[in-house]
Amino acid sequence: MRNLVSNARVAWYAILSGANDYWAIFTLKSWIFGWCVRMISQVSFFALIGKLLRSDLQTEFLLVGNAVVIAAAAATFAMFMTTSERGNGTLSLLLASPSRPVVVFAARGVYVMADGVFSALLGLFILGPAFGLHFPFPRILLVIPLTLLVGTSAYCFSTFLAGVILRYREITGLVVNATIVTLMALCGVNVPVSFYPTWLGWISRCLPITNGLEAIRDVINGSPWSSIAAHTGAELLVASVWLSLALATFGRFMRAGQRDGSLEYAS
Amino acid sequence: MRAFLAGARMQLRFFRAYPDGLIPFFTAPMFSIIFQMNFRHAGRQDLTAYAAIAPVFIALWWLALFNSGWTITTERWNGTIEMLVAAPSSFAANIFGRITTTTLVGVVSFVETWGVARLIFGTKVTIHHVWPFLATVVVTLAAMAGTAVAMAALFVLARNATTFSNSASFPFYVLGGILVPVSVLPHWIQPLSSAVFLSWSADLLRAALRPTPMHDFAFRLGMVAFLGACGLAVGTWSMRVILVRVRGSGELGTT
Numbered sequence: 001m002r003n004l005v006s007n008a009r010v011a012w013y014a015i016l017s018g019a020n021d022y023w024a025i026f027t028l029k030s031w032i033f034g035w036c037v038r039m040i041s042q043v044s045f046f047a048l049i050g051k052l053l054r055s056d057l058q059t060e061f062l063l064v065g066n067a068v069v070i071a072a073a074a075a076t077f078a079m080f081m082t083t084s085e086r087g088n089g090t091l092s093l094l095l096a097s098p099s100r101p102v103v104v105f106a107a108r109g110v111y112v113m114a115d116g117v118f119s120a121l122l123g124l125f126i127l128g129p130a131f132g133l134h135f136p137f138p139r140i141l142l143v144i145p146l147t148l149l150v151g152t153s154a155y156c157f158s159t160f161l162a163g164v165i166l167r168y169r170e171i172t173g174l175v176v177n178a179t180i181v182t183l184m185a186l187c188g189v190n191v192p193v194s195f196y197p198t199w200l201g202w203i204s205r206c207l208p209i210t211n212g213l214e215a216i217r218d219v220i221n222g223s224p225w226s227s228i229a230a231h232t233g234a235e236l237l238v239a240s241v242w243l244s245l246a247l248a249t250f251g252r253f254m255r256a257g258q259r260d261g262s263l264e265y266a267s
Numbered sequence: 268m269r270a271f272l273a274g275a276r277m278q279l280r281f282f283r284a285y286p287d288g289l290i291p292f293f294t295a296p297m298f299s300i301i302f303q304m305n306f307r308h309a310g311r312q313d314l315t316a317y318a319a320i321a322p323v324f325i326a327l328w329w330l331a332l333f334n335s336g337w338t339i340t341t342e343r344w345n346g347t348i349e350m351l352v353a354a355p356s357s358f359a360a361n362i363f364g365r366i367t368t369t370t371l372v373g374v375v376s377f378v379e380t381w382g383v384a385r386l387i388f389g390t391k392v393t394i395h396h397v398w399p400f401l402a403t404v405v406v407t408l409a410a411m412a413g414t415a416v417a418m419a420a421l422f423v424l425a426r427n428a429t430t431f432s433n434s435a436s437f438p439f440y441v442l443g444g445i446l447v448p449v450s451v452l453p454h455w456i457q458p459l460s461s462a463v464f465l466s467w468s469a470d471l472l473r474a475a476l477r478p479t480p481m482h483d484f485a486f487r488l489g490m491v492a493f494l495g496a497c498g499l500a501v502g503t504w505s506m507r508v509i510l511v512r513v514r515g516s517g518e519l520g521t522t
Contacts, residue, residue: 025430034434041437048447049302052317053309062305173287181297190301191308 010099014107021084022111035119043067043123046190047131060133060220065189067124068216071147072154072187072209073180074116078109079162079172086169095258102250106159117151135220142219146212146232153208153239154183160246167257183209208242211235270356274364278334281341281365282372288334291326295376296383298322302446303388312390316476319381319392320469321446326376327408328439328465331415333432334369338362339422352510359416359506366415370408377404392476399484400475406488407468410495414464416502423509445469464494 026035046066050059085091085105094101121144128135135143158179165175184190186200187209193201204210215231217223282288302318339362342348352358384390394400422431440446442456443465449457460466467490474481 030430034430038434038437041441045437045441045446048441048451049305051451052314052447053306053311055309058305058309170284171286174290174293177290178293178297181294181301185297185301185304191304195304195308 006099007103010103011107014104015110018081018108018111022115036122039070039119039123040127043070043127047127050131056132059131061192061217062190063127063131063133064124064217064220065213066184067120067127068147068150068213069120069184069187069189069209070123071113071116071120071151072183074119075109075113075151075154076158076161076176076180076183077116078112078155078158079165079176079179081105081109081162095254100251101254102159102163102247105162105250106246109155109158113151113155117148120147120151136222139219139222142228143216146216146219149232149235149239150209150212150216153212153235153242156239156243156246157208160242160249163246163250163253166250166253183207186210188213205234206238206241208235208238211238268360270358270360271364271367273356274361275368277361278365278368288330288369290333291329291373292375292379294329295322295326296379298325299380299383300387303384303390307388315384315390315392316473317446319384319390319476320472321440322380323373323376324443324445324465324469325436325440326380327370327373327411328443328445329436330369330373331366331411332418332435334366334415338365338419352514358510359503362419362506363412363416366419367412370412370415373411374404374408394475395478396475396481399481399488400472402488403468403471403475403491406491406495407464407472410464410468410491410498413495413497413499413502415498417498417505418502420502420505420509423506423513439463439465442466443469448473462494464491464498467491467494 043063043066047059047063050056050062053059085094094104124143124147125135161175161179165172186196186204187207188204189209193204193210193214196204211231212235215228215235218228218231299318299322302321303315306312306314306318339348342351351361381392384392418435441452442460443463444450444452444460445465448470449460449466452460467487471481471484471487471491
């Protein structure tokens with residue numbers, strides 16, 4: 001119990017610290033005219049493919065998929081936390097402290113994920129009607145917790161990857177960007193999972209986004225509750241597995257880096 | 268010229284030291300897969316040309332945008348920008364050398380994108396108008412480099428160049444019609460697109476991959492060259508003005 005309270009306190013301070021980072025990066029103006037415009041353009045870019053194909057079904061499929069993926073993409077950005085700790089010279093302090101570094105890393109990027117979820121929903125609810133989609137009310141409100149689930153799931157995956165690349169800070173940007181585009185290609189964002197070969201479909205189901213996104217599409221399409229529940233359960237399971245993997249391996253990756261000296265403490 | 272070449276050499280070394288600069292070479296093939304899947308799933312193999320061109324533009328734009336932004340930022344972080352500006356050779360030529368090298372390296376994305384389309388989907392990209400295609404590629408690369416110089420100038424003043432870099436990707440992909448032609452965009456956006464060289468260039472490259480005759484080729488190519496030259500002129504002029512100003516105010520190395 002004492003351990004839990006202590007970890008919760010560390011996580012809370014990490015979240016606060018992350019939120020302060022966030023406001024140092026963005027002002028309201030730069031968030032709206034920078035990030036928001038980019039996000040709206042990104043979703044429109046893919047939704048317009050549906051217009052090119054003159055298919056309302058494709059437009060809806062692409063718009064929903066690429067709006068939701070914004071939450072996952074932002075969660076993946078959290079991988080930059082490891083690099084920034086090293087860049088700021090705070091990694092050594094973190095390692096020397098008695099708390100578990102993974103708690104700090106897992107909590108410090110929560111604001112990025114939260115921002116991503118908010119942006120994804122904003123994109124969906126602004127662009128949906130703009131592209132002529134009709135969302136079923138009040139059922140559509142379920143999309144809010146489901147998008148949060150997708151973001152959280154991607155965040156667990158991202159925290160695991162952050163541990164893997166902790167020792168290779170030169171390639172953080174490469175891994176983050178390649179991961180986002182790979183998830184966009186493999187997670188049923190742009191084509192249904194049934195389009196993939198069977199083996200790839202299975203891989204896709206083990207990744208974050210896929211199952212949660214299907215649950216979201218089910219909500220919008222008016223599919224049975226059993227289907228929504230099954231996909232939601234699958235996404236919860238995937239998120240738990242990636243979180244467990246992150247918790248189990250993060251410390252090992254860090255100790256390995258300390259042992260062989262590859263974990264330099266400042267950029 | 269010597270400053271230009273020195274910049275080019277420096278940029279090649281940067282690529283070796285910082286693999287993050289090679290991000291587009293990992294993402295371009297993935298975008299190629301995504302777009303090919305989109306069109307195949309819709310049963311529209313006739314749109315292969317669209318899927319073949321867009322990832323190349325994404326790679327080239329990313330390289331120009333992020334490298335021009337980072338060029339200045341890294342010089343500031345390294346504390347070398349003062350020395351670079353104080354050197355007797357041209358600061359603008361050095362920066363242009365780095366940007367041109369980056370843009371030329373981006374040509375690799377053509378090979379990657381089309382290779383992936385062929386290997387995974389068996390899609391063969393045929394260039395029906397070879398000379399117009401080559402001319403468009405050359406002028407596009409020059410325009411890309413020219414536009415990047417304008418951005419580099421802007422980034423000298425911008426304290427947070429990366430925020431701008433991160434935001435200026437997809438808006439230009441949409442405005443430039445790199446995947447979905449400008450004619451599909453809402454009418455009120457279309458005049459804005461005309462001012463973006465990507466829209467002229469993407470249209471030309473797609474047309475060169477179609478067997479039908481290309482119309483108004485010289486004018487459209489001229490527009491790519493003109494808009495790229497505007498970017499270069501604005502960039503070179505602003506860099507000169509900005510350098511005079513920040514030297515005077517002592518803000519050059521402020522990070």
